[in-house]
Amino acid sequence: MDRSNAESRVKELQELLSRYNYEYHVLDKPSVPDVEYDKLLHELKQLEEEYPEFLTPDSPTQRIGGSVLEQFSKVNHKTPMLSLGNAFNEQDLRDFDKRVRKAVGDKISYICELKIDGLAVSLRYEKGLFVQGATRGDGSVGEDITANLKTIRSIPLRLNKPFSLEVRGEAFMPRSSFLQLNKEKEEREELPFANPRNAAAGSLRQLDPRIASSRNLDLFLYGIGELGETGAETQSGGLDLLSELGFKTNKERRKCESIEEVLQYVEEWTEKRAELEYDIDGIVIKVDSLSQQEELGTTVKSPRWAIAFKFPAEEVVTVIRDIELS
Numbered sequence: 133m134d135r136s137n138a139e140s141r142v143k144e145l146q147e148l149l150s151r152y153n154y155e156y157h158v159l160d161k162p163s164v165p166d167v168e169y170d171k172l173l174h175e176l177k178q179l180e181e182e183y184p185e186f187l188t189p190d191s192p193t194q195r196i197g198g199s200v201l202e203q204f205s206k207v208n209h210k211t212p213m214l215s216l217g218n219a220f221n222e223q224d225l226r227d228f229d230k231r232v233r234k235a236v237g238d239k240i241s242y243i244c245e246l247k248i249d250g251l252a253v254s255l256r257y258e259k260g261l262f263v264q265g266a267t268r269g270d271g272s273v274g275e276d277i278t279a280n281l282k283t284i285r286s287i288p289l290r291l292n293k294p295f296s297l298e299v300r301g302e303a304f305m306p307r308s309s310f311l312q313l314n315k316e317k318e319e320r321e322e323l324p325f326a327n328p329r330n331a332a333a334g335s336l337r338q339l340d341p342r343i344a345s346s347r348n349l350d351l352f353l354y355g356i357g358e359l360g361e362t363g364a365e366t367q368s369g370g371l372d373l374l375s376e377l378g379f380k381t382n383k384e385r386r387k388c389e390s391i392e393e394v395l396q397y398v399e400e401w402t403e404k405r406a407e408l409e410y411d412i413d414g415i416v417i418k419v420d421s422l423s424q425q426e427e428l429g430t431t432v433k434s435p436r437w438a439i440a441f442k443f444p445a446e447e448v449v450t451v452i453r454d455i456e457l458s
């Protein structure tokens with residue numbers, strides 16, 4: 133193949149494979165069989181080796197970086213990554229609703245989101261390109277885990293708009309991957325992970341991205357660092373924008389026009405959480421309007437416009453589930 137044909141074939145394969153990857157890992161609706169994807173990826177790898185001048189950092193072949201790191205460097209978060217105040221029962225939620233109404237009046241809409249039990253991470257994009265990813269750390273300073281986050285197939289390496297922005301989400305390990313990983317650890321007589329959250333944290337802190345890549349991690353996005361820049365006026369609008377940009381967001385979110393509807397959603401997912409393919413440790417309830425969020429502001433470490441309803445701990449169920457399945 134001559135050089136100009138190689139260049140256009142590389143571009144065509146990069147676009148095709150990025151789309152197939154999006155369909156499989158974000159939409160969960162693959163349009164081609166894995167064997168077709170692997171064949172095209174192999175062809176792209178060969179062409180990029182033969183013509184390295186056409187290799188780009190966002191190519192689908194660049195998910196697993198080369199070197200094993202000595203250590204992670206530090207990252208200062210532009211806007212602090214806040215934590216969440218907790219609610220443990222219905223009265224706590226009603227008190228939260230009263231505080232919100234007292235501060236911003238009675239025209240309130242909430243959005244409820246499943247509280248993914250993983251670890252909070254931040255992703256930075258410059259002109260659409262994924263340039264840096266970090267752990268939350270203490271909220272102000274985190275660790276640079278860009279190489280490991282690049283291995284999460286549902287994270288787009290390039291957005292479908294040349295936006296420069298910071299997005300936040302929860303990295304997690306699906307339950308099936310957690311059980312499989314622990315089975316392999318037990319076969320190697322290694323200590324198993326206690327739960328999927330620890331397994332996800334341990335995997336993202338691996339200095340060798342090849343190990344992180346083997347752990348089948350995933351990520352749900354739930355926030356845009358500077359929501360204002362993007363024109364979104366509500367949290368729910370921000371989540372829809374994240375989806376339009378190619379990110380994976382959790383589809384179980386629900387707009388609630390009253391605390392009664394919030395309580396219904398909490399009740400529903402208290403029953404249904406065991407059916408999910410990932411662990412949740414509660415429900416996050418947020419005032420939907422961004423201007424009302426601004427009005428409510430934050431305390432030193434958490435927003436006044438959001439609260440986490442926490443489910444009672446379920447360690448016992450995890451142990452029983454392991455015994456049943458092993």
Ligand SMILES: NC(=O)c1c(N)nc(OC2CCCC2)nc1O[C@@H]1CCC[C@@H]1O
Binds near residue numbers: 250
């Ligand atoms: N784990 C989650 O699914 C989740 C979520 N869906 N939404 C938020 O919104 C917070 C973030 C800052 C202010 C509101 N936080 C979440 O997790 C938090 C982040 C930091 C500690 C918890 O993991």
